[in-house]
Amino acid sequence: MHTDTERCVRAVQSKDARFDGWFFTAVVTTRIYCRPSCPVVPPKAENMTFYPSAAACQQAGFRACKRCRPDSSPGSPEWNQRADLVARAMRLIADGVVDREGVPGLAARLGYSARQVERQLRTELGAGPLALARAQRAQTARLLIETTALPMAEIAFAAGFSSIRTFNDTVREVFALAPGELRARARKPAGAAAPATPGVLSLRLPFRAPLNPDNLFGHLIATGVPGVEEWRDGAYRRTLNLPYGHGVVALTPHPDHIGCRLSLTDPRDMTIAISRCRRMLDLDADPAAVDDRLRSDPLLAPLVDKAPGRRVPRTVDEAEFAVRAVLGQQVSTAAARTHAARLVTAHGERVEDPEGGLTHLFPTPEALAALDPESLALPRSRRTTLTTLVRHLADGSLRLGAESGWDEARARLTELPGFGPWTVEVIAMRALGDPDAFLPSDLGIRRAAKELGLPHTPAALTARAAAWRPWRAYAVQYLWATDDHPINVIPA
Incomplete structure (x- = not known):
């Protein structure tokens, strides 16, 4: 969709949240990229350029908007309605395969050479698998920085970074703030509460409206397996078997988001757990x-x-x-x-x-x-x-x-x-x-x-x-x- 300039401009000018995650708007005068629904005054059409992914924006030298937080928009629906190479690669990247197995592991799972996977992703998304995985790590880091009190060193490794230095450099490059500055600026979302249990992360999972929760949660609850799943205090809860350990998640429907309370035996599983719950x-x-x-x-x-x-x-x-x-x-x-x-x-x-x-x-x-x-x-x-x-x-x-x-x-x-x-x-x-x-x-x-x-x-x-x-x-x-x-x- 990002190649349809006229349609993208109309979506940005009308602040249409339906297109969040479909494409990203980069402003050439400010070097900032946003989601289509960004609340700031839309830039002039001649100052906009459009990219298919946050990773492509970052590769081109743009940093994430501090107002609309484009890195936290819902994912593109493209990857869940297709089964071609690019769609399967994106689902695997979201599941943390590049962080765990590298690009060769990603390619092996897909049955293609690493060069073919790289070429296909760059053609469609403007970024290769490493850049896409890096953008995901940055998003995870920001989420942990702003919603938890975890030490920065723990956040770095939980988000999948190989070193504290790489973590610091990536956060500064993507968000134009040091990790500590990002935490200091964070504002608690309305209605959010500090977790009652140590080690439990409380997150908000966005979605494209409307969302009817009746059959979605009703189906999961009615077919839930005792001991593995339950409905408790207005939340669907279940255990998760994850690459590095296990976890328990509680998911609560709200009008504008899904509340997510997540407890993990290994914080490196956070990105994967969120991806699977989404x-x-x-x-x-x-x-x-x-x-x-x-x-x-x-x-x-x-x-x-x-x-x-x-x-x-x-x-x-x-x-x-x-x-x-x-x-x-x-x-x-x-x-x-x-x-x-x-x-x-x-x-x-x-x-x-x-x-x-x-x-x-x-x-x-x-x-x-x-x-x-x-x-x-x-x-x-x-x-x-x-x-x-x-x-x-x-x-x-x-x-x-x-x-x-x-x-x-x-x-x-x-x-x-x-x-x-x-x-x-x-x-x-x-x-x-x-x-x-x-x-x-x-x-x-x-x-x-x-x-x-x-x-x-x-x-x-x-x-x-x-x-x-x-x-x-x-x-x-x-x-x-x-x-x-x-x-x-x-x-x-």
Whole structure:
């Protein structure tokens, strides 16, 4: 979008927050870059230039605006609606792969050479993987500086910097302030409170409005696995299995942000934990684009107008969700939770949760690969499905992470015993994050379609849904929401 100068200028002049994260405005006279909705008086059009990423702005010698904080805007929705090389690379960078494994590790996960990855990212984003990872480290550093009392040395390494000097130099270059000056200028957001528990970080996760939390949090709560997830004091809480340790997160919906309370055993996991929570809640979605497309169908339009901004509830762990999808085949939500809870108790790692009732991490594929199939209270065919899945996940022959191509992952899943279209598509929707995944055979979808006057046989509904592409996964949320089911309601 940044190449459409006229459209970008209009967005900046109208301070349109819908475009925050889509592009960045660099002002050539001040050498400052901003988000489109920056509250200051817009510069003259001839003094604006536009970049596709904060990293590209920094590479060009611009520093971040101190008013609009462009580094903290929602991420571009592009990376969650595509599965090409650049989109998969951006999801992996957000997950901290460059910091942990370097550019060679990023390229290996993607199946391309480092030179090809570098070239593609520079062509589309104006910056290579190292610059993009550096911009992310700077954003993380700023967040920790302004919202915690951690010593600067701890912040430097938690944000992924290799040395205190690199941390200091980067913060000064990007924000035109030393770390100490940045902390001194910080203002506590309205309504924010100091954490009641030492070691707990309190953050605000932005999103593009509107956001309807009912089906998003309702789904996570209704299907939550005891010991791993819970609803407590108005927050969805769950344990997180992370590269350097584990954590507990509490996520609370607010009208203009998601409150996030995060406790980690290793602060280096903070960026990764935030990225995974944003992905689980689909916070980088573009609801205007989604809802405009779905409103074009006169039978869907009333559902969209009644409760706009529905998101697709996703996951913090793709392998975990795949296991849970198998456990949920042809059983009730309550039965699926019971099966999952038994696995967690028998094979999950125990954790301490001083603030609530979380007790375990969900078991890894490696842990589940060693289980005795006879110990599973499942039909024999489903035991085979589950044990085959975890074996392939554990040995790496099946990958469902951020590096996965959606079509390739679908093909690999279809090859496994017991994986029909419903299971493959629900994994594509909630684990892989494909915004066009569709479930025409789902009973709830067919019932809703019939009540609305839509075709309700799988083939006919699929044909009608072609007009909803590439947002059919969001149409699923609107159709599911017509049912009186706990997944559509946040508990009082």
